[in-house]
Amino acid sequence: MTTATHGAPAEDTATSLPRLLPRSGQHPEDWHAHMARHGRLPYRDRPGDLILDLSAAGLTGRGGAAFPAHRKLSAVLDAADKRRRPPVVIANGAESEPASDKDATLLWLAPHLVLDGLQLAAEAVGAEAAILYTHTDRRNDVGRRLGQAIAERVAVGADRVPVQLAEAPPRFLSGQETALVSHLAGGPAIPTFMPPRITERGLAGAPTLVQNAETLAHMALIARHGPRWFRQVGTTAEPGSMLCTIRRADGTPRVAEVPLGMPLRSLIGDLGPDRAVLIGGYHGTWVPAADAMRLTLDNASLAAVGARVGAGILITPPPDRCALTETAAAVRYLALESAGQCGPCLNGLPRIAAALTEIAVGRQRRQTQADLERWAGLVTGRGACHHPDGTARFVRSALITFAAEIELHRRGRCSGTSRKAFLPIPRDSARTEEDWM
Amino acid sequence: MLRDVSGINSSTALWYTSRATGVVALLLMTAVVLLGLLVTRQGRLPGLPRFAVTGLHRNLSLIAVVFVALHVLTAVADSYVHIPLTAAVIPLASPYERLWLGLGAVSLDLTIAVVVTSLLRRHLSRRLWRGVHLLAYASWPVAWLHSITSSPDLRHGALFLLAVACALVVVLAVLWRLAAASRDVPRAERVGHLMSALHHPMSALHHHRAPNAPQSRAPERASRL
Numbered sequence: 001m002t003t004a005t006h007g008a009p010a011e012d013t014a015t016s017l018p019r020l021l022p023r024s025g026q027h028p029e030d031w032h033a034h035m036a037r038h039g040r041l042p043y044r045d046r047p048g049d050l051i052l053d054l055s056a057a058g059l060t061g062r063g064g065a066a067f068p069a070h071r072k073l074s075a076v077l078d079a080a081d082k083r084r085r086p087p088v089v090i091a092n093g094a095e096s097e098p099a100s101d102k103d104a105t106l107l108w109l110a111p112h113l114v115l116d117g118l119q120l121a122a123e124a125v126g127a128e129a130a131i132l133y134t135h136t137d138r139r140n141d142v143g144r145r146l147g148q149a150i151a152e153r154v155a156v157g158a159d160r161v162p163v164q165l166a167e168a169p170p171r172f173l174s175g176q177e178t179a180l181v182s183h184l185a186g187g188p189a190i191p192t193f194m195p196p197r198i199t200e201r202g203l204a205g206a207p208t209l210v211q212n213a214e215t216l217a218h219m220a221l222i223a224r225h226g227p228r229w230f231r232q233v234g235t236t237a238e239p240g241s242m243l244c245t246i247r248r249a250d251g252t253p254r255v256a257e258v259p260l261g262m263p264l265r266s267l268i269g270d271l272g273p274d275r276a277v278l279i280g281g282y283h284g285t286w287v288p289a290a291d292a293m294r295l296t297l298d299n300a301s302l303a304a305v306g307a308r309v310g311a312g313i314l315i316t317p318p319p320d321r322c323a324l325t326e327t328a329a330a331v332r333y334l335a336l337e338s339a340g341q342c343g344p345c346l347n348g349l350p351r352i353a354a355a356l357t358e359i360a361v362g363r364q365r366r367q368t369q370a371d372l373e374r375w376a377g378l379v380t381g382r383g384a385c386h387h388p389d390g391t392a393r394f395v396r397s398a399l400i401t402f403a404a405e406i407e408l409h410r411r412g413r414c415s416g417t418s419r420k421a422f423l424p425i426p427r428d429s430a431r432t433e434e435d436w437m
Numbered sequence: 438m439l440r441d442v443s444g445i446n447s448s449t450a451l452w453y454t455s456r457a458t459g460v461v462a463l464l465l466m467t468a469v470v471l472l473g474l475l476v477t478r479q480g481r482l483p484g485l486p487r488f489a490v491t492g493l494h495r496n497l498s499l500i501a502v503v504f505v506a507l508h509v510l511t512a513v514a515d516s517y518v519h520i521p522l523t524a525a526v527i528p529l530a531s532p533y534e535r536l537w538l539g540l541g542a543v544s545l546d547l548t549i550a551v552v553v554t555s556l557l558r559r560h561l562s563r564r565l566w567r568g569v570h571l572l573a574y575a576s577w578p579v580a581w582l583h584s585i586t587s588s589p590d591l592r593h594g595a596l597f598l599l600a601v602a603c604a605l606v607v608v609l610a611v612l613w614r615l616a617a618a619s620r621d622v623p624r625a626e627r628v629g630h631l632m633s634a635l636h637h638p639m640s641a642l643h644h645h646r647a648p649n650a651p652q653s654r655a656p657e658r659a660s661r662l
Binding site: 188190332335336337338339340341346347349350351353354429430431432433434435436 | 623624625626627628629631632634635
C-alpha cells in the first residue's frame with residue numbers, strides 16, 4: 001500500500017496516486033488535458049458489460065454509504081428490462097455536508113472524468129438521459145465550468161447520451177438521493193419514503209441510477225484500466241482510493257486522494273492525547289486522538305470505535321477551540337436542516353440541539369444528559385432518511401469523547417481560548433418552501 | 438314499532454332487513470367519516486395508539502361495506518316493490534322512488550371508488566389515492582340524504598333524532614378539521630417554529646460564541662407567524 005508522509009499522498013510509481021485529480025497543481029483540466037492524461041472513452045457498445053468489471057473491482061459508492069456500485073447498476077438494469085423503460089442516470093455532485101469539499105474539488109479540477117463515468121454508467125444500464133446535479137455556486141463558479149465542459153464534449157461528439165446540468169438547493173439534505181429525485185421532478189428537495197426504490201421507480205417513474213460524482217470518476221478509470229489495476233491500492237475488503245477532505249488545525253481544508261486502509265496518523269499527523277478527530281463530518285463520529293492514532297482509513301478498522309469512512313471527512317480542531325461548543329452549533333444547524341416531515345426528526349432534533357447547547361453553555365440541568373441519550377435513541381431509525389440517525393451518532397460520540405470538557409462546562413469553565421469558529425457552518429437555514437426548491 | 442316488528446313474516450323479512458342494515462350502515466359510515474377526519478390530523482382515541490385509530494377507520498369501513506351490500510341486496514331481492522339490481526349502481530334506474538334510490542346509487546358508487554382505491558393503494562400514486570379518497574366527503578352527505586328521503590322511518594321519532602345527530606356530529610367534525618388545518622405550520626417552517634419555542638438556550642449559545650457564528654433566524658420567523 002502507498003505510504004505518504006505528513007498527509008501529502010506521495011507519488012508512487014506502482015500504485016500511482018492521485019488517480020482522479022490532476023497530478024500537477026490546481027489547474028482545471030479541459031478536454032485536451034483530459035484526453036492527454038486518460039485517453040479516449042472506452043465505450044463497451046453493450047449494456048451490462050461494465051457492471052462485471054465494477055463487481056470484480058469492488059467499487060463502492062463514495063458519497064458516504066459505501067454501497068457496492070455494481071449492485072446499484074444491476075438493480076437499475078434489471079428494472080429497466082423488466083419494465084421496458086429506459087433508465088435515467090444522475091451524477092450526484094451535491095455534497096451538502098458543509099465540511100466536505102471533495103466533490104466540488106473533483107468537479108472543478110477534473111470535470112471530464114466525472115462526465116466520462118456518467119456516459120459509461122449510462123451505457124452500462126442502457127440509459128437515454130443523464131443529469132449532472134450539483135451546487136453550482138459552491139466554488140469558483142463551478143456551474144459555468146461544468147457548462148463549458150459539457151459544451152466541449154458536445155463539440156467533439158464525445159457523448160452518446162445528452163447531459164443536462166441541474167442545480168441543487170443549498171440544503172444539507174439536497175444530496176440525499178430521494179430528495180434529489182424529488183427536486184429534479186419539480187418538487188422540494190426533501191427525502192421521500194421508500195419503497196418504491198428509485199432504482200425501480202425514480203425520476204418520472206423511470207428506473208434511476210444516482211451515483212456520487214467521485215464514484216463515477218472511479219468507474220471511468222476502471223473502464224480504462226480494469227479491476228485489477230483498481231485493486232492495486234486499498235485493502236482487499238475495501239479496495240481502491242478515495243478523496244478525503246482533511247481539515248487540520250493549521251489551516252485551510254485540503255482534498256487528498258488516499259488509498260483505503262491508510263493509517264489516520266499519516267493523514268492528520270500526530271495529535272496530543274487531549275485532542276479529538278471528527279471522522280465522517282456532521283453525520284460522523286468524534287474519536288479521541290489516542291484511538292485515532294491506532295486506526296486506518298477503512299470501515300473494518302473504524303468500526304472498532306463506531307465510526308465509518310463516510311465521504312472521507314477528517315477534522316482535527318485546534319487545541320485552542322472548544323469542540324463541544326462547536327458541536328452544539330453544528331447540531332443546531334443540523335436541526336434547522338431537518339426537512340420537517342417526520343415527527344421524530346422534527347420534534348427530536350431541535351430538542352437535542354437545545355439540550356446540547358445547555359451543556360455547552362454550562363447551564364445543564366441534572367437530567368439533560370440522560371434526556372439527550374434517550375432522545376438520540378428515540379430518533380434513530382425513524383425517519384424517511386438517515387438525518388436523525390446521523391445526527392444522533394454525532395451527538396452521542398461528542399458526549400463520550402468530550403466527557404471531561406462537559407464536566408468543565410458544568411463548573412462554568414471552558415478549555416477553549418479562541419472564540420473563532422473552526423467547523424464550517426452555513427449561515428442560512430430554510431425559511432419557506434422556496435428555500436427547498 | 439311493536440306492531441311493525443310483530444308483523445315480520447317471510448314476505449316482510451327482507452324488507453325489514455334492508456331497512457335495518459341501512460340504518461346500521463349509516464351509523465357505521467358516520468363513524469368511518471369521524472375516524473377518517475381524526476386520522477388526517479394524526480389524532481388519537483383514549484387508550485389506542487395512532488396506528489390503531491387508522492386500523493379502526495379501515496376495518497369499520499370494510500364492515501360498513503358489508504352492511505351496505507346487505508342493505509342493497511335485500512332491497513333488490515324483496516319482491517314487494519320491484520328494484521332492479523342495476524339500480525343499485527346506476528342512478529335513476531329504479532322505477533320505485535326513482536330520485537331517492539338514485540341518491541343511494543350515487544353514494545354507493547362513490548364508496549366503491551374509495552374502497553377499491555384504498556385496497557389498491559400500494560399500486561397507486563398517493564395523489565391519485567388521496568384525490569379519490571376525498572370523494573368520501575361527498576359520499577356521506579348523499580347517503581344521509583338517501584336515508585332521510587327514501588325511508589319514512591327516519592323522518593320521525595328516535596331514528597329521526599339519530600339521523601340529525603349523525604349529521605350534526607359530522608358537520609362539527611369537519612369544522613374542527615378545517616379549523617385545525619388553518620392553524621397548520623407549513624412544512625418548511627415547522628423546524629424554525631419549534632426552534633423558536635426552544636429559543637432560550639439557543640440564544641445563550643450566540644452570546645457565548647464568536648460574532649461570526651451563524652445567526653438564528655427562528656425568532657424573526659416566529660414573529661411572522
